[in-house]
Amino acid sequence: MLKLENVSFAYENGEQVLENVSFTAKRGENISIIGESGCGKSTLLQIIYGLLHTEGKVFWGEQELLGPNFNLVPGEDFIKYLAQDFDLMLPLSVADNVGKYLSNMYPVKKKKRIQELLEVVEMEDMANKKTKLLSGGQQQRVALARALAKEPEMVLLDEPFSHIDHFRKNNLRRKVFKYLKEQNITCIIATHDITDALAFADTTMVLKDHNIYAKATPEDLYNNPPNKYVASLFGDVNELMLKDIVQNETSTKKIILYPEELKVSRKSPIKATVITSYFKGSTYLIEADLNGKTVFAEHRSAIPSGAHVYFVISKPLIEKRKI
Numbered sequence: 499m500l501k502l503e504n505v506s507f508a509y510e511n512g513e514q515v516l517e518n519v520s521f522t523a524k525r526g527e528n529i530s531i532i533g534e535s536g537c538g539k540s541t542l543l544q545i546i547y548g549l550l551h552t553e554g555k556v557f558w559g560e561q562e563l564l565g566p567n568f569n570l571v572p573g574e575d576f577i578k579y580l581a582q583d584f585d586l587m588l589p590l591s592v593a594d595n596v597g598k599y600l601s602n603m604y605p606v607k608k609k610k611r612i613q614e615l616l617e618v619v620e621m622e623d624m625a626n627k628k629t630k631l632l633s634g635g636q637q638q639r640v641a642l643a644r645a646l647a648k649e650p651e652m653v654l655l656d657e658p659f660s661h662i663d664h665f666r667k668n669n670l671r672r673k674v675f676k677y678l679k680e681q682n683i684t685c686i687i688a689t690h691d692i693t694d695a696l697a698f699a700d701t702t703m704v705l706k707d708h709n710i711y712a713k714a715t716p717e718d719l720y721n722n723p724p725n726k727y728v729a730s731l732f733g734d735v736n737e738l739m740l741k742d743i744v745q746n747e748t749s750t751k752k753i754i755l756y757p758e759e760l761k762v763s764r765k766s767p768i769k770a771t772v773i774t775s776y777f778k779g780s781t782y783l784i785e786a787d788l789n790g791k792t793v794f795a796e797h798r799s800a801i802p803s804g805a806h807v808y809f810v811i812s813k814p815l816i817e818k819r820k821i
């Protein structure tokens with residue numbers, strides 16, 4: 499189990515990035531860390547790996563993971579950190595990079611392992627290619643394979659699919675996260691990608707104001723966001739006055755709703771005027787004016803600008819999302 503106790507960190511310029519961050523991650527658990535750019539996601543991963551020194555404590559099981567003030571070579575053998583810059587040896591081949599940490603004592607075993615890893619990241623046909631000749635996305639896949647090579651107990655992944663096209667990304671991450679689960683590898687992933695944070699995580703953690711701002715299962719965090727900030731990390735979101743959608747409401751309470759929760763209907767007391775429709779593939783995002791406030795809804799077809807539109811919101815949802 500990973501355990502952080504009161505982890506705090508400020509860079510040399512004095513900027514406080516993290517303050518008293520504490521959490522645990524079980525063996526095999528996948529925790530995704532989300533939050534706006536600059537909130538400290540990468541810094542937290544680097545502290546866990548041992549690249550940065552903290553006054554707080556980091557444990558893996560009973561063992562305290564000591565930072566650079568105590569270790570000449572930062573990092574532990576059983577933890578792999580995949581940085582945003584990949585840190586590959588560019589003149590070497592893909593296979594040599596993937597096998598960097600594997601022993602040369604058993605060449606046949608090593609070759610088999612490299613092949614297995616290249617299959618996980620779908621790079622089997624590029625084993626002998628020089629890494630410097632690869633695209634950014636291909637290099638990222640090599641770095642990912644190298645991080646998994648020595649069967650770590652924990653991986654720290656910083657935006658691991660950021661350079662990979664959509665065509666490949668979905669299949670690849672299904673494979674990688676399945677592999678991590680099968681091997682019972684703890685995974686802490688810093689990401690801006692909603693799918694990483696929702697579809698594959700056991701726990702989603704929001705970093706804000708130097709600390710953990712929210713932490714829950716992805717379903718819980720998405721369905722019960724504590725405020726607009728958390729909901730907006732998952733995409734467009736509406737924060738409306740309750741009295742704008744509930745008749746005879748007099749309170750100053752607000753409500754948080756995702757666009758797909760504003761259902762377009764033939765007639766209802768919630769009347770808005772369409773500003774624009776944006777094509778999203780399977781649906782359209784409808785931007786509309788509701789009592790002088792911009793709202794977003796989803797609908798199966800475009801609605802002409804200037805048209806009146808009526809929304810319905812289910813009663814249980816209104817009860818659940820009041821803040």
Ligand SMILES: Nc1ncnc2c1ncn2[C@@H]1O[C@H](COP(=O)(O)OP(=O)(O)OP(=O)(O)O)[C@@H](O)[C@H]1O
Nearest residue numbers: 509510511515534535536537538539540541542688
């Ligand atoms: N080497 C550094 N020296 C000084 N300040 C730094 C350094 N690296 C990061 N910072 C600052 O620390 C804060 C946290 O940065 P960090 O990279 O951890 O954020 P992040 O959440 O990972 O961002 P992103 O999502 O953009 O990758 C930012 O304000 C950043 O400017």
